[in-house]
Amino acid sequence: MGPDVKEQLDNILSQYDGDSADLIPILQEAQGKFSYLPKQVMQGIAKFLRLPESTVYGVSTFYAQFKLTPTGKRMVKVCRGTACHVRGGARILQEIETQLGIKPGETTEDLEYSLEAIACFGSCALAPVVVIDDNVYGRVTTAKVRQLLADTK
Numbered sequence: 001m002g003p004d005v006k007e008q009l010d011n012i013l014s015q016y017d018g019d020s021a022d023l024i025p026i027l028q029e030a031q032g033k034f035s036y037l038p039k040q041v042m043q044g045i046a047k048f049l050r051l052p053e054s055t056v057y058g059v060s061t062f063y064a065q066f067k068l069t070p071t072g073k074r075m076v077k078v079c080r081g082t083a084c085h086v087r088g089g090a091r092i093l094q095e096i097e098t099q100l101g102i103k104p105g106e107t108t109e110d111l112e113y114s115l116e117a118i119a120c121f122g123s124c125a126l127a128p129v130v131v132i133d134d135n136v137y138g139r140v141t142t143a144k145v146r147q148l149l150a151d152t153k
């Protein structure tokens with residue numbers, strides 16, 4: 001663990017007394033600080049709480065709120081719901097995968113973009129839908145995808 005990470009983790013842990021019941025609040029705080037849960041951080045937490053690493057890892061993977069890999073600065077979400085699918089959502093997703101070079105659930109190496117495929121955004125009238133950070137884009141075409149990604153660079 002780098003000295004910075006260790007110091008920041010120690011700062012978090014100093015507010016707790018080592019009670020294993022604090023595992024989730026500690027994980028939440030660590031994720032807030034590092035934006036995901038690096039392996040070394042989970043190991044540090046396990047040691048502090050005197051829990052097996054597998055327990056900390058198990059809890060982190062059980063709750064969807066915890067991320068075990070870093071997320072990019074920008075989050076691109078593509079709808080793969082039925083309405084979007086029939087209006088070409090799969091092509092949109094494919095175009096984004098090609099443009100970014102990643103699959104859903106992955107992050108680009110430069111940590112600029114993360115990609116997720118979502119069941120339905122509830123904006124089916126706008127299908128196919130893409131959401132970049134908090135901005136919803138409707139009736140997206142492959143040409144528009146290229147434009148959107150270029151604009152958000």
Ligand code: FES
Binds near residue numbers: 081084119127
């Ligand atoms: S199916 Fe895509 S927004 Fe509902």
